[in-house]
Amino acid sequence: MHLAAPQPSQRRRRPAPSRALWLLITAFAALLVTALPASAAAEPACSPDPETACLIGTMRTAAGDPAVGVQLEVVGPDGSETVTTGDDGRWVLAVHTAGEYTVNLDVETLPAGETLRDPTVTSRTLTIELNSQAGALFALGEPTSSGDATAEPSSASPSDTSTDSDPTTETPSTSPGTNRVAQQFANGLVFGLLLALASVGLSLVYGTTGLSSFSHGEQVTLGAILAYVGVQLVGLPLWAAALAAIAIGGATGWLQNLGIWAPLRRRRVGLTQQMIVTIGLSMALQYLFQFFFGGGRLRIVTTSSSPVRIGPVVMSVQTLISAGIAIVVLAGVAMFLMYTRTGRATRAVSDNPALAAASGIGVESVIRTVWVGATALAALGGVLTGLYFQATTWNMGGTILLLMFAAVTLGGLGTAFGALAGSMVIGIVSEMASLVMPSDMRFAGALLILILVLLIRPQGILGRRDRIG
Amino acid sequence: MDWTRILTNVAGELFAPATAAYALAAIGLNVHFGMTGLINMGQAGFMLMGAYGFAIATMNGWPVWAAVLAGLIAAAIFAIILGIPTLQLRGDYLAIVTIAAAEIARYTVRSSSLTWLTGGNAGISGNDFKGSFQNLCPLPEGSWALGPFQYSNCLSNSWWLRIVGWSLVAIAVVLVWRWMKSPWGRVLKGIREDEDAVRSLGKNVYSYKMQALVLGGLFGALGGMIYVLPSAVQADALGRTLTFNVWTILLLGGAATVFGPVLGSLIMWAVLMLIKSVLRDMPWDVITSTQAEAFSWVLVGVTLMVLVIFRPQGILGDPKEVAIDGR
């Protein structure tokens, strides 16, 4: 992994910017800039979930008692809404669209004798994401010239839209069966299979090029979003949209390799450096998705699939079909790696690129195939995961990415079959974890396994020890 | 377009507490990466430890010094737990494990089962933990204006916080400068270049890497405290994006340089504010402010890619000396 400043001879070649890739994504997405459907409805109570955000506040008098009956007008993307503080001085407004909201305080409705501590500030602006809550505070008391009233999170804070809230802490599209353990195990199997689609590709890329690609998660998101676009915006049937998503996903892999990774390899840019490039790419793509599709949930199909009971387990027909597709495709990938010439060449390159090159294998063409295959698999994984979680979001892939890394590391970096095994373990662990820990921490459980594995068997389940330093 | 206001916003960003917080986090990352060659992809996790440690300790009535210490200790423990399994492994393992550990920390503090302690998803409201820090403020009550910049003296996004934040940055810069020029820094630099060579000379590489990991994590934790003091503690604001921003800042300013992290932070936030302000002020209604925000993050990602490919030494680095090299 040696990388110094580029050698003079390497410096001559500049990689062509991946203009083609950007064009593709931008052109595709530009067709579809649409306002998100949403309706803001005032509810007495509010708890944030992936479709809901809560604007909250508490008004207290200078003496610290609840200020009852204060009216506030909240102006947001979906119009305006007026709320009144309750007996406890609290007000709550549930909204279903992410964006910027302005909270205007009606000074006339303040309890008699009360004044704002900072009379000039009667309105607060908040930017809020779904699945989160934000408060607007107006402090009452003796007027001072200072601005004690604070908006939280402060609109000046750079963190506003850079939050990493998770869409996939959502329950999958199954209703619980009679036996919770069996149900969670079955869910884990399905999730593991879907995860495997993405992580096998990640593992192949790592095996052939040595690159830990952090942008692989966005390839998954891309698949899901393309399916959403195909079904909801273009009106294609699901199967056609999925095929289109896979084809476009694979094309982005081909273009990426052509425009970014191949030139970087030719320049002998170090692997760590390339890894940080993938991080930059990941961030750019993620926020590009947010730019075009917003922060909300995108449902690929709006109808829910009918449940089927198999022994103690209940699964939706859609989930069963997804699992079937995943099994068939993964078996196909395994056959490809075992029995085709290109597949064997791929494994040879993973084992020892120098030796493979010396024995006449076209390493670059193998890597090209791997990139196309890996991104196409990721797109398929994205479509199926999006269906499994009932919706996708701009950062779905980013959340799954770490589970993918966990799977790949667990199986042994760079071995495709290890990635498959690792994915199943991670899938089952993250679903079964909710039996013993709070369900919003189940991914933490899966990641913890990653760290424990590194502690005990750093080469992973199927990896070889000599792969480590 | 109101250029006076835009430029005022941009200039305000140059000494905002958040800019200082990012500079501190980037200084910490510089100790990890620039000085030692450790690929820490979980700097946000250290910031989270600092922020939550400080806030929770304060809520339980601890005085400021003890709360700060609690945040620092939380970050140090986090570093040690991370370092034990990974510092003996190859560089990309450290990258994956640090990012995973930072995410575990985030999942944990935002979990609804810990709402009683961490506030869960909603986090900890500012007024619950800012009091003791604000009470230390030696400035008179009220607010003060320096030209167009008017802030409260002591409360929230205040002059007091700016003074403390930038003083910490200054102290950190002096310390890092001292360390870089010292024999200790020389050993770290040797480890960055080739840890086996350093090991063969009888230095306990593992221990040095651990010291660097902890030290950088402590700066990160201080950054985390400054980061949340103007507003509130929220787990999702302390996630992956934050780490990637810190990386961009470090690589922009120049890894392994003393002033690189500070310069990177100043430039990044000023430029982002400029872009956001201009986009928001566009007379036609093309993009919403959320989109303007997203667009600015796209730019950060692209900047990171371009920097790493074309100018890995950043603005201040010496191309002969600085390189991105995995351990």
Added chain:
Amino acid sequence: MAASTLTRKEQIARDLAHVPHKPGSTKPDPIIVADHVTRRFGGMTAVDVHHLEIQRGAITALIGPNGAGKTTLFNLLTGFDRPNSGEWSFEGTPLSRMSAAKVARSGMVRTFQLTKALSRMTVLENMRLGATGQPGENMLTSLFPPAWKGREDDITEQALELLARFKLDTKKDDFAGSLSGGQRKLLEMARALMTNPTTVMLDEPMAGVNPALTQSLLGHIEGLRDEGMTVLFVEHDMHMVRHISDWVVVMAEGRVVAEGPPTTIMQDQAVVDAYLGAHHDTDLGDDSLLDDDVIDQLEEEAEAEEHSRAEDGE
């Protein structure tokens, strides 16, 4: 100087005169004693050394064809690899399973086959890094220069002396990465000496070195012995070895197959057999092989090997 060299060399030759020429023979004053050391990679046994003693103060060469396990044994002895079984001691202290850093601190310092010059540090900084007893290498002490400046001056003086001896003093402010292959070898050796070792372990010190520097390198190695240090070095070619070594240990397929003085070792049937696999077209005992063409060729081979290894390391 010449007289003392002869004396020293002769004295060691006299000490070793009665040592039997067979694998695992006992030495009159061993500094390293190893027993039953094995190391397996997967199904392959890389090292299986029954018993080995290294004479104090002598230059011992560890030779053998490629893949004989020399470097693996070296890595084991210096703590850079862990054995599957076995014990060894250094100056009477058991060293097995001790960390590489502790081994180095106990006085046994090594160099590497692929030189590990710290490229983006200056030559002088490389040297200073080798020094021991610098209180400024403690994180907190380092913040108070008065606590370590004194030691730093001594270190710098020692470094400059060594650099002058290795003729690198004019390069002291250059980045180590800008040195030639041979100069890096010299720098690595000089840096190792900064630790004031009692034993120096050199892994293929001649690989990739410009022929012009080979003689001077050999001279430096003899110089170490004359200062009283023990030298153990790995070499895969016999011809570099015979002029300077006092004793030769031959390995093949992980085992020690022969031991003896350099003058007679190549007649040993086990050695001939061992080498026949690798260099069957070479007359092993012929001094004419040391001419420039051959050295150039060997150097090219070594460089090619180094290059391919460097690529593998990516």
